[in-house]
Amino acid sequence: MSEPQGGDRRRRKGLDNPTLDDVAREAGVSAITVSRAIHRPDSVREATREKVEAAIAKVGYVPNMVAGTLASASSRFIPVIVPSLSNVVFVEVIQGLQAVFDQHGYQMLLGNTDYSMEREEELIRTFLGWSPTALVTTGLRHREGLSELLKRFPRPLVEIMELGQAVDMNVGMDHQRAGATMADHLLAQGYRHIVFAGTRLAHNYRAAQRYEGHRSRLVSEGLDAPLMEWQQDSYYDLGGAALDEIRRQYPQVEAIHFIDDVMASGALLEAQRQGLRVPDDIAIAGFTGLPFARALIPRLTTIVSPREAIGRLAAHQIIDRLEGRQPEACIDVGFTLQRGEST
Amino acid sequence: MSEPQGGDRRRRKGLDNPTLDDVAREAGVSAITVSRAIHRPDSVREATREKVEAAIAKVGYVPNMVAGTLASASSRFIPVIVPSLSNVVFVEVIQGLQAVFDQHGYQMLLGNTDYSMEREEELIRTFLGWSPTALVTTGLRHREGLSELLKRFPRPLVEIMELGQAVDMNVGMDHQRAGATMADHLLAQGYRHIVFAGTRLAHNYRAAQRYEGHRSRLVSEGLDAPLMEWQQDSYYDLGGAALDEIRRQYPQVEAIHFIDDVMASGALLEAQRQGLRVPDDIAIAGFTGLPFARALIPRLTTIVSPREAIGRLAAHQIIDRLEGRQPEACIDVGFTLQRGEST
DNA sequence: GTGAAAGCGCTAACAT
DNA sequence: ATGTTAGCGCTTTCAC
Numbered sequence: 060m061s062e063p064q065g066g067d068r069r070r071r072k073g074l075d076n077p078t079l080d081d082v083a084r085e086a087g088v089s090a091i092t093v094s095r096a097i098h099r100p101d102s103v104r105e106a107t108r109e110k111v112e113a114a115i116a117k118v119g120y121v122p123n124m125v126a127g128t129l130a131s132a133s134s135r136f137i138p139v140i141v142p143s144l145s146n147v148v149f150v151e152v153i154q155g156l157q158a159v160f161d162q163h164g165y166q167m168l169l170g171n172t173d174y175s176m177e178r179e180e181e182l183i184r185t186f187l188g189w190s191p192t193a194l195v196t197t198g199l200r201h202r203e204g205l206s207e208l209l210k211r212f213p214r215p216l217v218e219i220m221e222l223g224q225a226v227d228m229n230v231g232m233d234h235q236r237a238g239a240t241m242a243d244h245l246l247a248q249g250y251r252h253i254v255f256a257g258t259r260l261a262h263n264y265r266a267a268q269r270y271e272g273h274r275s276r277l278v279s280e281g282l283d284a285p286l287m288e289w290q291q292d293s294y295y296d297l298g299g300a301a302l303d304e305i306r307r308q309y310p311q312v313e314a315i316h317f318i319d320d321v322m323a324s325g326a327l328l329e330a331q332r333q334g335l336r337v338p339d340d341i342a343i344a345g346f347t348g349l350p351f352a353r354a355l356i357p358r359l360t361t362i363v364s365p366r367e368a369i370g371r372l373a374a375h376q377i378i379d380r381l382e383g384r385q386p387e388a389c390i391d392v393g394f395t396l397q398r399g400e401s402t
Numbered sequence: 403m404s405e406p407q408g409g410d411r412r413r414r415k416g417l418d419n420p421t422l423d424d425v426a427r428e429a430g431v432s433a434i435t436v437s438r439a440i441h442r443p444d445s446v447r448e449a450t451r452e453k454v455e456a457a458i459a460k461v462g463y464v465p466n467m468v469a470g471t472l473a474s475a476s477s478r479f480i481p482v483i484v485p486s487l488s489n490v491v492f493v494e495v496i497q498g499l500q501a502v503f504d505q506h507g508y509q510m511l512l513g514n515t516d517y518s519m520e521r522e523e524e525l526i527r528t529f530l531g532w533s534p535t536a537l538v539t540t541g542l543r544h545r546e547g548l549s550e551l552l553k554r555f556p557r558p559l560v561e562i563m564e565l566g567q568a569v570d571m572n573v574g575m576d577h578q579r580a581g582a583t584m585a586d587h588l589l590a591q592g593y594r595h596i597v598f599a600g601t602r603l604a605h606n607y608r609a610a611q612r613y614e615g616h617r618s619r620l621v622s623e624g625l626d627a628p629l630m631e632w633q634q635d636s637y638y639d640l641g642g643a644a645l646d647e648i649r650r651q652y653p654q655v656e657a658i659h660f661i662d663d664v665m666a667s668g669a670l671l672e673a674q675r676q677g678l679r680v681p682d683d684i685a686i687a688g689f690t691g692l693p694f695a696r697a698l699i700p701r702l703t704t705i706v707s708p709r710e711a712i713g714r715l716a717a718h719q720i721i722d723r724l725e726g727r728q729p730e731a732c733i734d735v736g737f738t739l740q741r742g743e744s745t
Numbered sequence: 746g747t748g749a750a751a752g753c754g755c756t757a758a759c760a761t
Numbered sequence: 762a763t764g765t766t767a768g769c770g771c772t773t774t775c776a777c
Contacts (some may be wrong), residue, residue, distance in 0.1 A: 465755085
């Protein structure tokens with residue numbers, strides 16, 4: 060007989076979950092009706108919707124997002140690439156992004172480059188395979204091949220943290236200006252022997268820009284702008300150690316401009332432990348505006364950047380674009396010099 | 403003519419990227435050969451692999467992970483559910499997880515419940531639609547329906563932070579014992595009027611367990627175990643405010659056992675600001691073991707939990723299981739009382 | 746308001 | 762070592 064021999068080919072693999080068809084059979088409608096009842100409840104009759112809902116509950120249906128994404132060629136994934144999670148700054152940015160994405164039903168895919176551009180490219184290439192709705196990445200500099208790829212990405216793309224020539228949209232602040240602002244403050248306080256203390260500046264472009272801003276101000280005053288650099292991640296204890304090393308190497312040092320509040324706080328506390336008066340014996344400045352830096356005694360002078368706002372704004376740029384509005388392409392979130400008593 | 407009228411149905415939508423077939427055509431092989439050249443390079447001839455690689459580069463192929471996942475019924479996604487990202491503890495756990503997952507090519511999907519069990523269920527139900535390879539969630543208590551769902555999840559599942567009756571695997575510590583340990587320490591130091599200061603204990607079950615351990619010790623010494631609670635998230639400034647409120651309400655208070663190091667540090671710094679001597683006028687204890695708490699003067703007495711280790715261990719349990727090994731089902735990471743001078 | 750058919754891009758299973 | 766075939770479970774398109 061010409062009967063097709065399609066016996067009971069069992070499912071190939073997988074979790075063997077109920078599918079849309081199972082629900083449809085149970086509800087006595089077609090699969091597409093179930094799909095509509097789920098996604099656009101208004102497009103089906105009330106009675107149908109109720110039947111479908113009952114059937115879903117009965118069979119324990121969980122929609123297969125993978126199949127849906129493949130069919131519609133659009134996931135609700137938004138990859139977010141950051142250089143580090145050890146740095147609170149990025150955690151706060153992520154919080155801002157996540158709060159907004161959550162609200163709109165998008166799922167963040169977190170990627171951590173550890174300040175490596177190769178890793179950034181690798182991550183983004185993988186993420187592109189997930190049909191992402193949009194993309195968020197840190198900084199404006201990328202490997203050449205990646206820049207090309209990004210230019211061709213036909214969906215919202217936000218480069219965060221820095222300001223400048225972006226591929227698509229951009230939220231951030233001017234780090235060079237921030238460094239210059241702090242240098243100006245220290246100069247205005249009368250300090251002349253000022254050391255900049257940083258970590259891994261070759262990897263951390265934004266910190267390098269802050270140093271550059273700092274340096275240009277000191278140089279234009281005819282001063283030296285010595286830099287002390289460590290090849291490890293910023294850390295409290297490192298701040299304390301840095302204080303010692305700097306004072307040994309530059310005995311005349313009056314003020315230290317640290318790469319961030321973590322190192323600055325470590326140095327401030329170490330200074331107290333050694334009986335040094337801050338700022339009389341040594342002035343200390345940070346960057347970031349971490350909450351506890353403002354709780355220290357003396358309070359740390361620092362530059363506050365609106366980190367969670369960067370996340371929120373980036374997310375809103377994306378949502379706006381997706382919903383057909385015209386968000387601003389480049390947002391400067393600015394920064395504030397927060398004076399404590401440490402300078 | 404009976405010629406099928408299948409003209410040039412253009413692509414329906416999407417990014418219009420090159421597909422496996424495009425690469426295959428370019429390389430003069432079949433699609434499956436390209437797939438193999440990508441995923442199991444050893445299974446094709448060297449010459450073939452090179453042709454394929456050239457073709458991939460030429461057409462700019464980016465694998466479609468969604469299609470691959472649908473076909474193989476297994477993504478490389480591992481959802482991770484945490485109650486908060488504002489709490490550093492969870493950020494560190496996530497770092498531990500991510501480091502290990504990254505190494506093995508798994509992608510974390512981050513979910514934030516904001517301490518809501520309803521939200522937890524919602525998140526997990528969505529994540530299940532992504533054919534996850536495994537699942538990590540926080541705590542042992544879930545909504546009833548969710549517990550059932552989790553029991554039926556046929557892949558590695560780790561419940562982190564607490565210890566107890568887990569669905570599958572479990573990594574964490576005994577919070578009740580931690581609270582009792584700190585209470586014992588304070589009693590041993592001779593304090594008798596001890597207040598526990600916490601936030602949102604109804605939501606934060608682990609903190610509530612610590613209070614319970616604390617309380618049971620004081621009560622068994624015939625002492626009161628007053629609790630002061632605030633309905634907002636723990637924060638530095640809240641620690642300072644708490645110090646004042648507690649001293650107003652319990653003028654005899656000798657020691658405060660805080661829910662975490664953030665509040666404890668805030669209180670410690672506020673005490674200094676007010677000229678109170680720590681620990682002579684007021685002793686202060688925390689929980690978590692944050693790095694800066696050890697940098698304060700006096701150093702904060704606290705309980706250190708190995709947070710990143712929790713993440714790493716959970717990830718390794720999953721990887722081990724996936725690779726056919728038999729990981730330990732329940733890992734107690736323990737904790738350490740870290741004595742500072744604040745008690 | 747509902748349904749039938751086609752196909753998203755890939756991989757598993759079974760050839761050869 | 763490579764190819765053929767048949768889906769994975771859903772959404773799109775088009776028809777009624």
